[in-house]
Amino acid sequence: MADTVHTPRVFSGIKPSGGLTLGNYLGAIKKFVATQGSMETIYCVVDLHAITVWQDPDDLRNATREVAAGYLASGLDPSQSILFNQSQVSAHAELGWIFNCVARVGWMNRMTQFKEKAGKNAEKQSLGLYAYPSLMAADILLYHATQVPVGEDQKQHVELTRDIAAKFNHDYKVDFFPQPDPVIDGPATRVMNLRDGTKKMSKSGQSDMERINMTDDADTIAKKFKKARTDPEPLPETYDGLAERPEARNLVDIYAALSDVTPAEVVTEYAGAGWGQFKPALADLAVSKLAPISEEMARMMDDPAEIDRVLAEGADRARAIADPILAKTYEIVGMVGR
Numbered sequence: 001m002a003d004t005v006h007t008p009r010v011f012s013g014i015k016p017s018g019g020l021t022l023g024n025y026l027g028a029i030k031k032f033v034a035t036q037g038s039m040e041t042i043y044c045v046v047d048l049h050a051i052t053v054w055q056d057p058d059d060l061r062n063a064t065r066e067v068a069a070g071y072l073a074s075g076l077d078p079s080q081s082i083l084f085n086q087s088q089v090s091a092h093a094e095l096g097w098i099f100n101c102v103a104r105v106g107w108m109n110r111m112t113q114f115k116e117k118a119g120k121n122a123e124k125q126s127l128g129l130y131a132y133p134s135l136m137a138a139d140i141l142l143y144h145a146t147q148v149p150v151g152e153d154q155k156q157h158v159e160l161t162r163d164i165a166a167k168f169n170h171d172y173k174v175d176f177f178p179q180p181d182p183v184i185d186g187p188a189t190r191v192m193n194l195r196d197g198t199k200k201m202s203k204s205g206q207s208d209m210e211r212i213n214m215t216d217d218a219d220t221i222a223k224k225f226k227k228a229r230t231d232p233e234p235l236p237e238t239y240d241g242l243a244e245r246p247e248a249r250n251l252v253d254i255y256a257a258l259s260d261v262t263p264a265e266v267v268t269e270y271a272g273a274g275w276g277q278f279k280p281a282l283a284d285l286a287v288s289k290l291a292p293i294s295e296e297m298a299r300m301m302d303d304p305a306e307i308d309r310v311l312a313e314g315a316d317r318a319r320a321i322a323d324p325i326l327a328k329t330y331e332i333v334g335m336v337g338r
Helices: 022-035 057-074 091-100 105-109 112-124 127-141 152-171 218-226 246-259 263-270 275-301 304-333
Strands: 009-014 040-045 081-085 147-149 181-183
Touching: 009 022, 009 127, 022 040, 022 057, 022 147, 022 246, 022 275, 040 057, 040 304, 057 081, 057 275, 057 304, 081 304, 091 127, 091 152, 091 304, 105 127, 112 127, 112 152, 127 152, 152 181, 218 275, 246 263, 246 275, 263 275, 275 304
Parallel strands: 009 040, 009 147, 040 081, 147 181
Antiparallel strands: none
16 A cells, blocks of 8 residues: 655644643744744644643633643744644544554553653552553544654653554554654753753742743743852853753753754853853843743733633634544444444
């Protein structure tokens, strides 16, 4: 059988739990905005993934709208990209079940993120947390997506998606699902903690000073960068000089990502500078880029009906792509009446 040619299409999503951080913005949303217009782009608030651990229903509704507001305030245009929340398109869960029956338990046991999240209490975790990589595969393949912008920590899940697609195609002797590619590029693909450069910036960190929230106002953004942990040494002559300086490297990477230059260019510009010069410059840059987004998010969150309208319209457009692909999947599998 000749290989099927799949239309270039991007899919990615963010989980609505705990609020958006600078890591979400630089690692995902900023790239989403840059990609739209170049090909078909589909961006999702993955609320079904959020409930793999218990969520307060009111908090979940608010967090879902906040992620959507973050998308829109950052520049995602609903006329150029499809923007919706996952639970409004039931085909995600339906294809997720099909893929539960394709994926192997051994594959799931190799997923490092489950081991990290479950820790020593794996037996007490939800089945959803264990099996969610197959739902993630469904999220991607439901749209025959060919590219998936992700952070480095999600690369393994896209590789699993490729394995599931290949096994489905092999088992049913079809060339139906594509092999999507993870897209991981640019500086600050993994934004680190402002107090400990060896740890990823997290929504669930103990101190709010560890992270930049996308809802932080200008004064808070500036304060957090000026108080960010560094070391006593000035910036080196080359980027390689930051190899053993995680906090310093993180701030340089953030500056580079916010200003759309390479980390090497940042080091060249500030070579020999002390932190008393660099951190205020970084704070000013961050405020200029991020404060307008947080202000627009606050405005949008005061009008949740408008956010809900955008998500509902996006869900209609998403279903128009997803439903025929799901119907064909059921036909391939052998379901009657689909």
